Amino acid sequence: MAIQELEDAETETLSMREAIRTGLREELLADDSVFIMGQDEEDGGSFEVTAGLHDEFGDNRVRNTPISEAAQVGSGVGAAATGLRPVVNLSFSDFIGVCFDQIMNQAGKTRYMFGGASDVPLTLRAIEGAGVNAAAQHSGTVHTLVAHLPGIKAVAPGTPAAAKGLMKSAIRSDDPVMFFENKTIYDRRGPVPTDEEFAVPLGEASVEQEGEDVTVVATQRLLGESLRAARDLDDVSVEVIDPRSLYPLDTDTLADSIRKTGRLVVADESPMSYGLHAEIVTRVVENAFWSIDAPVQRVGVPDTPIPFSPALEDEVIPDSADVRRAIQRTI
Amino acid sequence: MSTIDLRTTDGRREALRTMLLIREFEDRVRDRFADNEIPGFVHLSQGQEAVAVGTCGVLDRDDYVTSTHRAHGHSIAKGLDPEILLAELYGKETGYCRGRGGSMHVAELDNGMLGAQPIVGASVPLATGAGITAQVRDEDWVAVGFCGDGSVAAGQVHEAINLAATWQLPVVFVIENNQYSEGMVFDEQHNIEDLADMAAAYGLPGEIVDGQDVTAVYETMEEAYERATNGNGPTIVEAKTYRYRGHFEGDEEPYREQEEVERWQRDHDPIQNFREDLADRGELTDEEFDSLEAEVVERMDAAIERARDDDFPAADEAYDDVFDEPVPEIELFREQLRADGGVPGGDD
Numbered sequence: 001m002a003i004q005e006l007e008d009a010e011t012e013t014l015s016m017r018e019a020i021r022t023g024l025r026e027e028l029l030a031d032d033s034v035f036i037m038g039q040d041e042e043d044g045g046s047f048e049v050t051a052g053l054h055d056e057f058g059d060n061r062v063r064n065t066p067i068s069e070a071a072q073v074g075s076g077v078g079a080a081a082t083g084l085r086p087v088v089n090l091s092f093s094d095f096i097g098v099c100f101d102q103i104m105n106q107a108g109k110t111r112y113m114f115g116g117a118s119d120v121p122l123t124l125r126a127i128e129g130a131g132v133n134a135a136a137q138h139s140g141t142v143h144t145l146v147a148h149l150p151g152i153k154a155v156a157p158g159t160p161a162a163a164k165g166l167m168k169s170a171i172r173s174d175d176p177v178m179f180f181e182n183k184t185i186y187d188r189r190g191p192v193p194t195d196e197e198f199a200v201p202l203g204e205a206s207v208e209q210e211g212e213d214v215t216v217v218a219t220q221r222l223l224g225e226s227l228r229a230a231r232d233l234d235d236v237s238v239e240v241i242d243p244r245s246l247y248p249l250d251t252d253t254l255a256d257s258i259r260k261t262g263r264l265v266v267a268d269e270s271p272m273s274y275g276l277h278a279e280i281v282t283r284v285v286e287n288a289f290w291s292i293d294a295p296v297q298r299v300g301v302p303d304t305p306i307p308f309s310p311a312l313e314d315e316v317i318p319d320s321a322d323v324r325r326a327i328q329r330t331i
Numbered sequence: 332m333s334t335i336d337l338r339t340t341d342g343r344r345e346a347l348r349t350m351l352l353i354r355e356f357e358d359r360v361r362d363r364f365a366d367n368e369i370p371g372f373v374h375l376s377q378g379q380e381a382v383a384v385g386t387c388g389v390l391d392r393d394d395y396v397t398s399t400h401r402a403h404g405h406s407i408a409k410g411l412d413p414e415i416l417l418a419e420l421y422g423k424e425t426g427y428c429r430g431r432g433g434s435m436h437v438a439e440l441d442n443g444m445l446g447a448q449p450i451v452g453a454s455v456p457l458a459t460g461a462g463i464t465a466q467v468r469d470e471d472w473v474a475v476g477f478c479g480d481g482s483v484a485a486g487q488v489h490e491a492i493n494l495a496a497t498w499q500l501p502v503v504f505v506i507e508n509n510q511y512s513e514g515m516v517f518d519e520q521h522n523i524e525d526l527a528d529m530a531a532a533y534g535l536p537g538e539i540v541d542g543q544d545v546t547a548v549y550e551t552m553e554e555a556y557e558r559a560t561n562g563n564g565p566t567i568v569e570a571k572t573y574r575y576r577g578h579f580e581g582d583e584e585p586y587r588e589q590e591e592v593e594r595w596q597r598d599h600d601p602i603q604n605f606r607e608d609l610a611d612r613g614e615l616t617d618e619e620f621d622s623l624e625a626e627v628v629e630r631m632d633a634a635i636e637r638a639r640d641d642d643f644p645a646a647d648e649a650y651d652d653v654f655d656e657p658v659p660e661i662e663l664f665r666e667q668l669r670a671d672g673g674v675p676g677g678d679d
Contacts, residue, residue, distance in 0.1 A: 035467055060467050066497060071456050071490035078460020081445060082395065083468060086460075102487070105450050106457065114438035114446060115428030116652030151653055174655035203658065248658035 005200075006161060009193035017186040019160035020049050023167030024087065026196050028057050031085060034171055036062045037072060038089030038125070046091045046127055047186055069095055073102035073124065077110060077176075080122040085171055093126035093180065094140040107176040108151030119174040123167075128156075129182035129221060129269060130306040130317045139306035139313075141220075141268075143180045144275040147247040153202050156180040158223030158242040160190040165200030166244060173202060180246075182220035182269070205250035207257070211239035214327050215257040217280050218267040219243060222299065222318060226267050229323035236327060246276060254280060255287035262293035263330040267323050272300040297326035335388035335408070337549040340614055346388060346545055347609060348623050350380040350602050353404045355627040356413050357576075359635060360403070360420060360434075364580045368639070369420050373434045374449075376404040378543075378575040381601035382507050383408040385548025386475060386568075389556050395445045395461040395474040397454040400435050401507075401574075402447030405477055410442045414634040423641040430644045431652070445474075451512075452485030454478050455504065459491040462500030462565075473559045474502045481512025483529065484520050492565070496533040499564035503555040506567065507542065509574040514586045527569035535565055542572030543599045546608065573599065 014022060027034045036050060042064045044051030054062040065072050069090055076086040090096060096103060103124065110120050130139040147154040153175055157163040163181070170177035200206075205217075209227060213236050218226035223242045230238035239257050243249060258264055264284055266277040277298040284292070299318045307313050335349055336342030357375040364373050376383070379401070387396065387408035398405040407413055411427065419426025420434050427439050438446035445461055448454040458476025465472050482488050483506060495502045506527075512520045523529070530537025536558070540551040548570055555566035573595040577584045609615035650665040 033468070035463075037463075063498075066490070066494055068490035068494055070487040071459060071494040074453065074456020074487055074491060075460035075463055075494060078397070078445065078457035078474075079463040079467075080460070081440070081457070082461045082464040083470075084464045086463075101450055101453065102456065106448070106453060110438075110446065111655065112653050113428060113432045113436040114440075115426075115431050117428070117438055117440050118446070119655060153654070153658075202656070248660055251659065 005193065006191050009195060009198065011191035012194050013189050014160045014164070014192045015187050015189050016160050016163050016181070017047065017049055019164040019192050020167055020181065021051070021053070022192070023164040024050065025053060027168055027171040028053065028061055030196070033083060034061070034085045034087065035079065036087045036089070037065050037076070039065060039067055039091055041089055045089050047183060049181070050089070069099035070102055073099040074106055076122050077102065077106040077120060080120045081110065081118045085121045085123070087123040087125065087171060089125045091127060092138045093128045093142045094137045096126060096142055096145070103146065103152065103178070104149050108149045111175070112151055120176045121174045122176040123170045124176065124178045125181065126178065127181050127183045129184050130301070130313060131184045131221070133308060133310055133313060135308040136305035141270045141301070143246055144270045146178045147276065151176065153177045153248065154180065154246040155202065155244060156219050156246055157244055158218065158220050159208070160188065161192045162200055162206060162242060162244045164192050165198055166202070168199040169202050172199070177202065185221050185224065188224060200244060203245045203248035203250055205241050205243045205245070205253040207239065207253065208242050209238065209240040211261065212237040213261055214263040214265060214330050215239045215241060215261045216265045216267060216323060216327065217241045217243055217254060218323070219276070220269060222267040222269060222323065225318070225320040226323045228320040229327060232320065232324055233327060236331060238327060243280070249279065249283060251283045251287055254284055258284050258288040259291045262291050264292065264296040265299060265323065265326045265330060266296065267299040267318065267326070269317065270300055271303045272298050273303050275300070294330040297329050299323050299326050333388050333390055333410070335384055337388055337546055342388070343609060343614060346384050347602070347605055347615070348627070349384050349408055350545065350605065351623055352413060352627045352630070353380045353383060353407050354602060355631050356403055356407060356417070359631045361576065361580060363635065370422055371433050373420065373580045374401040374578065375576040375580065376401045376574065378595060378601070379507060379509060379572045380404055381545035381548055381605070382505065382542045382570040382572050385545040386505050386552050388549050389552040390443065390473065390475065392443055393472045395443045395458065395472060396477060397445045397457040397474070398447040398477045399451070399454050399479055399482070400447065400449035401479070402437055403434070406437050406444055406447070409444050411437070411439050411444055413631065414637055417634045417638045418641050421638040421641070422643060423638060424644040425641040429648060452478065452482040452488045455482065455488045456491035458502050458504070459495045459500060462495055462502035463498070465501050466498065471560065472501070473556055476502060476504045478504065478506055479512065480506060480508040480510065480517060480526060481520060483526050484512070492533055492567070495565045496535050499562065501559035502565045503552065503559055504565060504567045506569045507572055508569055509572050511574065511578065511586065513578045514582065516586060525569060527567055530567040535567055537567045537569065539569050539571065542570030543601045543604055545601060545605050
């Protein structure tokens with residue numbers, strides 16, 4: 001519960017970018033087996049998330065790789081199985097196509113198929129999200145693909161506190177965790193606990209705003225858009241939940257909320273078919289069916305690749321107005 | 332140092348014993364598979380024993396190997412017990428992977444067997460990764476990535492060799508060129524004659540060795556190992572070899588004449604080659620060879636009996652070890668199985 005996490009803690013205000021970097025830095029300091037590699041990581045990587053870390057920690061802790069995502073992930077698994085805690089930056093999430101075998105077959109299956117003989121403490125970072133006119137191959141949201149794979153945990157924080165707390169849990173986990181960052185909210189600021197032991201457990205959702213009438217489960221950028229939509233609706237009491245962890249997924253927090261509100265909107269920037277929306281709805285139907293009072297609503301990308309032209313991109317990516325309309329449809 | 336030290340008389344005897352053990356293991360798996368005792372897919376390595384034994388003979392227990400779908404020989408040469416390996420092939424609880432891996436996914440990290448990877452090419456990035464750990468953590472192990480001639484056509488192999496070369500990691504890439512990629516001949520897969528030539532593109536030494544000569548493999552590997560441990564980076568070793576069996580058991584082998592297989596068995600068999608070598612050195616009589624053969628036959632007889640008798644894993648073990656930290660999504664099914672009485676000791 002993020003609200004309680006923050007109420008009880010001493011906090012500082014950080015951007016998402018700073019929160020992720022702080023999580024990385026604290027783990028680099030705490031454990032000398034933590035090792036960052038990726039393209040341009042020595043210069044801060046994509047969107048300057050790792051800026052300064054190479055200067056502080058040097059080549060044996062932060063290192064540039066060739067443009068070889070398959071080798072980055074495959075060797076990351078080999079390094080993780082032999083004693084490192086690699087944090088591999090894959091940059092734009094659309095690039096996972098070139099290393100999907102290593103994610104699906106090596107990272108995800110190694111512990112299981114080897115009878116539990118091998119830990120795989122591997123963290124994979126990938127950058128998602130549309131809204132910066134980066135066109136179809138640099139704007140996608142692919143976390144559903146990864147959350148679907150056996151043996152991989154997947155997280156997609158919507159707040160700086162969740163970003164730092166989940167990064168720390170991802171690195172400390174002996175399981176492979178894929179950490180999805182939305183590029184359009186790197187500058188989003190919020191309170192973050194300063195305690196170096198603060199971590200967000202994998203598999204815990206956060207009630208970001210309590211409400212009585214409708215539950216909106218919203219990820220990443222759409223968390224902010226959903227909070228805005230909730231503010232815009234004076235006559236509706238909206239509960240907003242950030243699942244934070246996509247797999248495992250905190251079914252209990254979602255189901256408890258629907259038992260209270262009876263109405264559900266799922267807002268996630270994935271293409272809408274066969275995705276996170278469907279999974280969240282299913283969990284609610286399985287666990288709180290008799291509490292559902294209205295047809296559930298999905299807010300997402302309508303199954304198109306992300307187009308380039310601002311006029312087209314604005315059409316397909318959801319915002320607070322889309323969430324607001326979805327909430328109104330449930331009333 | 333491995334007990335298979337080809338510089339000593341005892342080590343040479345051990346190398347021969349290990350090659351015979353691999354041959355017997357593979358022959359027995361062939362027969363047990365044909366009789367439907369062993370489930371799934373198996374890929375056998377008769378004919379390639381000298382590559383496994385010559386390479387692993389140079390390695391310490393702490394050194395790592397990664398392997399392919401054809402991993403039994405590498406595993407035994409690296410020091411894994413054929414009894415536990417066979418139990419794994421039978422899908423038994425007592426196997427190296429508790430029955431979850433089978434023939435294609437054997438791993439045993441305590442002996443440096445970092446895993447068999449039947450996705451062709453996938454063994455190579457893993458070896459590079461073990462090399463990264465060695466370099467970053469200043470460990471003194473070497474990682475060997477076994478791969479086949481077919482894997483060289485796969486993109487991740489290029490990426491992993493390039494990364495290891497660029498970072499000068501302590502890795503040796505051993506390409507077992509058995510001349511066939513699945514059912515396709517070498518010429519259909521590559522535009523060069525010697526795969527070791529590709530080493531030049533990475534700025535690495537590339538060595539070609541007769542894979543039917545265990546001593547030659549060992550000596551080439553010794554040099555590569557020394558380069559790796561001295562901080563001089565990877566080596567690509569191409570061992571020219573031949574597999575006597577098909578790509579998989581059940582392969583009808585329409586791509587080659589049986590006469591070719593027989594010619595290799597007659598003229599280039601690694602065990603016969605080494606037997607003659609040891610006899611020439613005055614280190615091996617016919618009686619001693621027969622005695623070694625009888626020993627491995629007896630060992631495999633016992634291993635088969637044991638594997639047959641061992642228990643299968645309990646059904647709920649299907650839910651073990653997907654993660655270090657279990658997730659409710661999976662535990663739900665374990666609880667359901669218990670509730671249904673599907674597990675001995677569960678709630679009936």
